[in-house]
Amino acid sequence: MRKEHSTNAMNEQFLFGVCELNSAIAVISGRWKSQIVYSVSRGYNRFHLLKRELPNISEQVLGRQLKELETHAILVKKEIAGTVPIGIEYILTNKGLDLVPILESLCNWGKTYEGKEIAACR
């Protein structure tokens, strides 16, 4: 858990106060997060689909990251009506949708300056 009064935590709060940029980056940082947002935006919007897309992630970690994205209101869980057992899909909120083009810019920026890899972004 968070220490709340550690220098680190207080510095984080300080930066959040300096500019929203810092809280924005805090939301999208983290090992799998922006890739999950990106994958969901392309239709991989169920737990097992994401698992298949990101074979190296463990279910526990995937669940945790999804919950954090939900906490930050980037996506919401939705039960798929008429499925038994109840299927769940993840839907990007407006906040999440607005994030996607920014992630695309970041992707292009990365491609421009690192180049050469097979670009899987589109």
Place this chain on the structure above:
Amino acid sequence: MRKEHSTNAMNEQFLFGVCELNSAIAVISGRWKSQIVYSVSRGYNRFHLLKRELPNISEQVLGRQLKELETHAILVKKEIAGTVPIGIEYILTNKGLDLVPILESLCNWGKTYEGKEIAACR
């Protein structure tokens, strides 16, 4: 140091291969980094100016973050001619300059959806 063959490090590599987005985010993540880029872009381009802008950062941490930004070619160090002792200023590279508008989008995105704080972004 990096363990190089830890699951964590390998997952990071995996993501780097999936999409440049992930390496881009790796570059701008980190407690003070994007704020430093932003501050440098607004002219706070010397060690002591950055220290004044970010009073909570320790010199050691500031030096480390600047070095990492240099490693990722976001900025370069430049000696200021004719100063004794030699003054040093930090200059954004093209890569760094191209990043700034993306950081601005992130900032605006943050402001749109979190709102209410005094926006120090401009």
Place this chain on the structure above:
DNA sequence: GCAATAACGAACAAATTTGTTAGTCTAAAA
């Protein structure tokens, strides 16, 4: 009845990041 799939949660451990302590070097100011 027994395994498999979909979707996770809690607790603990390993890895990584962030901050701290101590110290360097040069030159001008007090």
Place this chain on the structure above:
DNA sequence: TTTTAGACTAACAAATTTGTTCGTTATTGC
């Protein structure tokens, strides 16, 4: 001549993130 400012580096410690192990619930297929 002792202090101060600018610009840092190395090594270690604290905090935080990421991954692992074990367990759950419910239903369909064999």
